[in-house]
Amino acid sequence: MHFTSEKHLENGVLEREFTLGEIPGILWTPESAAPVPLILMGHPGGLGGMHPRLVARALGCAAEGYASAAIELPGAGDRPRFPVVDEARADLRRVLKAGEPVTDDIIDRLVLPLVETAVPEWRTALDALLALPGIRGPVGLSGGVIAIGTRLAVVEPRLEAAVLFAGSYVPRSILEEARQVSIPLHVLLQWDDEGNDRQQALDLFDAFGSKEKTLNANMGGHTGVPWFAGEAAGRFLARHLK
């Protein structure tokens, strides 16, 4: 992990860009004498375009006393294209435009390669981040591609709680894997998200094996998660990471 830039934001928060091999990432740390817990911040890909929203979330994390970090998704931003996913995305656009059903085959080709590649990358990033002097566990996850979050919750024992956003396609195999998740979950769903299959989101929530899981569904469309739902997600993380 190599830091490539450093910037002081408001309230003493330090934003550092880094590379982890070929993968770009950003780390935000609050001013703190003691090591702080870490939130892995999920996102839909494209750190550049997501930056303003990620900074807002990172400042919220810092105010609670957490570090937060994001790494670029495979095939997104300045990373090399991911042709198999690009192809699936083109197929998805085609069937949506034609009003045809989105098949399991398209969802698998769109999401599974991302999961297979991103999850080991996030785990490697976690190794590097937890080796930094100012950061310790517990580790939480917040948002991003829900299939990636689900797999990460199954395979990564250092993850202690996760806020998941049920706003993207879920392959059937991931729905099965969800039964193995046992950490506390707080699942956000935008009830009237036109681009999302609500029943699939409810099926995924049902499948999670966690004893403590909350579904928090709100109005406002895909990008309209209300501020109070964001606050509730923050309170969930605070409950489990402090």
Next chain:
Amino acid sequence: MHFTSEKHLENGVLEREFTLGEIPGILWTPESAAPVPLILMGHPGGLGGMHPRLVARALGCAAEGYASAAIELPGAGDRPRFPVVDEARADLRRVLKAGEPVTDDIIDRLVLPLVETAVPEWRTALDALLALPGIRGPVGLSGGVIAIGTRLAVVEPRLEAAVLFAGSYVPRSILEEARQVSIPLHVLLQWDDEGNDRQQALDLFDAFGSKEKTLNANMGGHTGVPWFAGEAAGRFLARHLK
């Protein structure tokens, strides 16, 4: 409205039993120099048996600076029996025991007479409560039979926000009425509530016409609403009644 008893609880909270015509009720008020908002506290019927849980909720309301009140449901507690509802309840027990489906007819006969009778009673209670010197609006509703809460939200303009508990049967006609509800709603659902039809609860949430509505679903069975879900419901009321 006649007060029949008065008791000082902890933190200066005053508990007063009252009768409103033939209907018994309880009012809890916090110590306050200024008039306070009011929460109507719903319940499944039987003020006597519900008393410990109602007191706990009332103390929570008082800590937030609200008065709270409950009246007995028709046919419950010491009120005269409600034969048509008793008969429907016997039919419900019979079909549940036999593993037969719960028909719309049984749900209608079980719930609609309660709604028809209880809603005007709650409105009369509201008239009397808001005429007391220490109580003013805004008025919120918290819990109880969800069909009663839905009708009340449609017909009672003084109600400004409602926490509803999706834990009891909903007649189809009430599902239709739900489209007319426009006040902010916070709907609690116990995801693994064996005695409750989850799909019906989701259909009801979907039907509500409110622009701001939140579904907060948790694990723990019908009576196991987790403390953090109670807190989230309290925060919703605080957002809308202050």
